[in-house]
Amino acid sequence: MDFDFQWLLLGLPVAFAxxxxxxxxxxxxxxREQRESPKAYFKGLNLLLNEQQDKAIDAFIEAVQQxxxxxxxxxxxxxxxxxxxEYERAVRVHEHLLNRADLPATxxxxxxxxxxxxxxxxGLFDRAEEAWKALEGTAxxxxxxxxxxxxxxxxRDWRAAVDDAQKLERSSGTGSYASRIAxxxxxxxxxxxxxxxxxxxxxALRKAREAAPQAARPLVLAGERERAAGRHAxxxxxxxxxxxxxxxAFALVAxxxxxxxxxxxxxxxxxxxxxxxxQRLPSLDLLAAVGLLDDDASAQRQRVATHLARHPxxxxxxxxxxxxxxxxxxxxxxxxxxxxxxxxPLQRYRxxxxxxxxxNYFWQCPGCLNxxxxxxxxxxxx
Numbered sequence: 493m494d495f496d497f498q499w500l501l502l503g504l505p506v507a508f509a510x511x512x513x514x515x516x517x518x519x520x521x522x523x524r525e526q527r528e529s530p531k532a533y534f535k536g537l538n539l540l541l542n543e544q545q546d547k548a549i550d551a552f553i554e555a556v557q558q559x560x561x562x563x564x565x566x567x568x569x570x571x572x573x574x575x576x577x578e579y580e581r582a583v584r585v586h587e588h589l590l591n592r593a594d595l596p597a598t599x600x601x602x603x604x605x606x607x608x609x610x611x612x613x614x615g616l617f618d619r620a621e622e623a624w625k626a627l628e629g630t631a632x633x634x635x636x637x638x639x640x641x642x643x644x645x646x647x648r649d650w651r652a653a654v655d656d657a658q659k660l661e662r663s664s665g666t667g668s669y670a671s672r673i674a675x676x677x678x679x680x681x682x683x684x685x686x687x688x689x690x691x692x693x694x695x696a697l698r699k700a701r702e703a704a705p706q707a708a709r710p711l712v713l714a715g716e717r718e719r720a721a722g723r724h725a726x727x728x729x730x731x732x733x734x735x736x737x738x739x740x741a742f743a744l745v746a747x748x749x750x751x752x753x754x755x756x757x758x759x760x761x762x763x764x765x766x767x768x769x770x771q772r773l774p775s776l777d778l779l780a781a782v783g784l785l786d787d788d789a790s791a792q793r794q795r796v797a798t799h800l801a802r803h804p805x806x807x808x809x810x811x812x813x814x815x816x817x818x819x820x821x822x823x824x825x826x827x828x829x830x831x832x833x834x835x836x837p838l839q840r841y842r843x844x845x846x847x848x849x850x851x852n853y854f855w856q857c858p859g860c861l862n863x864x865x866x867x868x869x870x871x872x873x874x
Contacts, residue, residue: 570606579614586610601630608639617643634663645861650676650683674704675855675863678713685717693717708738709855712745715752724752728762739769741868744853746781759785774799775873776807789815805872806835838872 566589573582589595589603608623621643627636641656654676657669677700684693697717700710715730731749735742742749746766753762763785770778779799783792793815800808813828840849843866848859850866857865867874 567602567606570610574606574610574613577613579610582610583607583614598631601627601632604630605632605635608636612639612643617647634660637663642861648679650679670704671707672863674700674707674710676700677703678709678855681713681717706737708734708741711737712741715745716748719748719752724755725758727752728756728758732765735765735769740773742769743773743775743777744868746777747784750781750784754785774803775869776805776811803873805838806831807839807872810835835872839870841866841868842871 566585570582570585570589573579573585586603586607590600590607595603604623604626608620608627611617611620611623621640624636624639624643627633630636637656637660641653641660644650644653644656654673657673657676661667661669661673677696681693681696681700684690684696697710697714700707701714704710711730711734715727715734718724718727718730728749731742731745731752734745750762750766753759763782766778766782766785770782776799779792779795782795786792793812796808796812796815800812810828810831813824813831837849840851841853842849843857843859843862845862845865846857846860848857849871850858853868854866856863
């Protein structure tokens with residue numbers, strides 16, 4: 493049977509017309525989607541700026557559904573979920589991005605960074621540690637190392653913290669971490685002493701002093717360890733180094749210094765040093781240390797009275813009233829007790845970073861975890 497080419501000539505225009513109509517329909521649909529996707533995006537952005545996060549999330553979800561290949565929309569949605577505390581949903585968004593084979597390397601690092609933040613905020617520190625480690629060597633390297641340092645501080649993994657700080661110090665533009673490294677070695681020395689490993693404690697303390705020769709804490713700790721071992725002369729020498737390098741921090745050990753100097757037979761020299769320091773940095777702690785070395789009670793009472801006149805404080809007033817001793821009547825003892833009660837809040841140390849107050853001095857603030865944020869003077873001495 494012969495094929496009739498007439499039908500072919502008639503069919504070609506029909507096929508061309510159908511193809512043209514189909515392309516126009518696809519083009520219109522594509523244009524409509526392109527118009528709708530920015531609208532949903534800008535709607536979500538507007539809601540976000542108006543702090544309507546719930547509605548912004550719905551708008552971004554709609555935009556993602558219309559354009560599932562747009563990574564920026566996924567990042568915006570993941571950040572919103574994290575800010576809302578919906579960490580599981582934020583993790584799913586960033587994991588979805590990481591599973592995309594077509595994602596560029598820079599966007600993959602960005603998704604890994606978002607995932608690390610999700611785990612960090614959720615308190616999943618073991619997963620956060622793995623996520624931050626995956627960012628080493630990327631554009632987020634410095635931020636990752638800082639986050640790892642924070643994680644290791646929180647978990648009190650001081651050796652890992654030393655490694656983190658040393659890497660950060662070697663990298664450019666991150667500043668010096670010598671003081672923090674010294675703190676980490678001091679923490680390791682305390683842990684070794686608690687486990688009754690004095691050799692390990694000595695080694696850790698030596699490394700602390702090598703890391704930051706002028707840091708106050710290694711000198712304080714070295715003197716305390718010598719004093720605890722009954723080596724008072726060595727304790728005095730350690731604290732004299734502290735007096736030369738950090739006179740403002742010497743009040744922290746002034747009383748122990750006085751008692752060790754007395755035990756080592758160096759009361760005269762120590763008394764002169766304390767009196768000289770008091771003239772520069774007057775405080776009741778230094779005055780009490782002077783009183784331990786000077787047995788003249790009337791002279792000490794006069795020193796307290798002079799201190800009260802020059803530096804009025806409730807603690808100084810209470811100290812002076814206590815010198816009346818047994819001669820005080822009931823009313824005066826009641827006044828002394830009331831003043832002591834009122835003075836207690838002023839005898840604390842306050843963190844300069846977050847305002848956390850504590851009766852004892854901390855090298856690391858328990859509130860904000862900053863190092864060396866406590867002034868060495870109590871509130872009433874500031």
